[in-house]
Each structure stands twice: as C-alpha cells, then as structure tokens.
Amino acid sequence: MKPEQLITMALKARLNAYVPYSNFAVGAALLTTGGNVYTGCNVENSSYGLTVCAERIALFTAVASGERKFTALAVVAGTEEYCSPCGACRQVLAEFGGETKVYLANRHGAYRETTVAELLPVAFSLKDIT
Numbered sequence: 001m002k003p004e005q006l007i008t009m010a011l012k013a014r015l016n017a018y019v020p021y022s023n024f025a026v027g028a029a030l031l032t033t034g035g036n037v038y039t040g041c042n043v044e045n046s047s048y049g050l051t052v053c054a055e056r057i058a059l060f061t062a063v064a065s066g067e068r069k070f071t072a073l074a075v076v077a078g079t080e081e082y083c084s085p086c087g088a089c090r091q092v093l094a095e096f097g098g099e100t101k102v103y104l105a106n107r108h109g110a111y112r113e114t115t116v117a118e119l120l121p122v123a124f125s126l127k128d129i130t
C-alpha cells in the first residue's frame with residue numbers, strides 16, 4: 001500500500017476524534033504485514049489523563065483483532081506541521097517492533113517518513129526484563 005493511501009485512511013479516521021477539551025483531532029492508520037489496516041482517533045475525557053491517543057487506539061484495536069506484525073503507521077492532525085507521536089505512544093509502538101515505518105503527515109497529506117526506532121532510540125523492551 002502506498003503511504004498516500006494509508007494517510008488518507010488516517011485523515012478519515014481523524015474525523016471521528018472526540019476532542020471537546022483540546023479541539024486537536026488526530027487520526028492514525030496502521031498497516032499490518034498481511035495488508036490489513038486498523039485506524040484510530042484520539043478520544044478525550046473530562047479527567048484529561050484518561051485521554052487515549054489515535055496511535056494507541058489503532059494499535060490496540062489491531063492487537064485485539066489478533067494482529068502483531070506491522071509494516072507502517074500514518075499519523076495526521078489538522079495542522080500544517082507533521083504530527084509526531086507522543087512519548088507514551090512511541091513506547092507502546094516499540095513493543096511491536098522498531099522497524100515499523102511511520103509517516104508523519106500534515107493536513108494536506110504531505111509527510112515525512114521515519115521509523116519507530118528512530119522516534120524512540122534505545123527503547124526499554126522485553127529484553128531489559130528477561
């Protein structure tokens with residue numbers, strides 16, 4: 001799948017964001033090695049800290065559906081800037097592999113390509129606790 005297609009899916013998922021507090025809607029689309037795509041949007045909460053980011057919703061939805069191997073993730077907000085995953089999402093993404101490509105996109109679909117490992121070098125992982 002082309003990055004542009006994954007970004008288009010992230011832009012569509014973004015429309016479902018529940019963001020009454022920040023008004024900052026984010027969309028994510030995660031491509032599996034088998035070619036399936038799982039999407040997510042951020043879902044905020046009145047207790048603020050219980051907010052879940054778009055990236056983690058996409059990833060957890062995928063894992064809950066039996067997926068564990070991922071090829072690429074697209075992340076997009078409604079900004080001119082490329083949207084970059086927060087630290088918590090980087091750690092959660094790293095759990096399933098540093099080689100996953102990440103397309104940091106802007107509202108027009110322009111993007112910068114990176115990887116989970118580049119976003120979180122020297123990640124804490126299973127090997128550190130075994």
Ligand SMILES: O=c1ccn([C@H]2C[C@H](O)[C@@H](CO)O2)c(=O)[nH]1
Pocket residue numbers: 019022024025026041042043044051052053054055075083084085086089
């Ligand atoms: O990569 C990011 C960065 C932020 N947010 C959400 C969390 C919160 O709802 C809003 C503002 O931080 O954006 C995401 O979903 N993904």
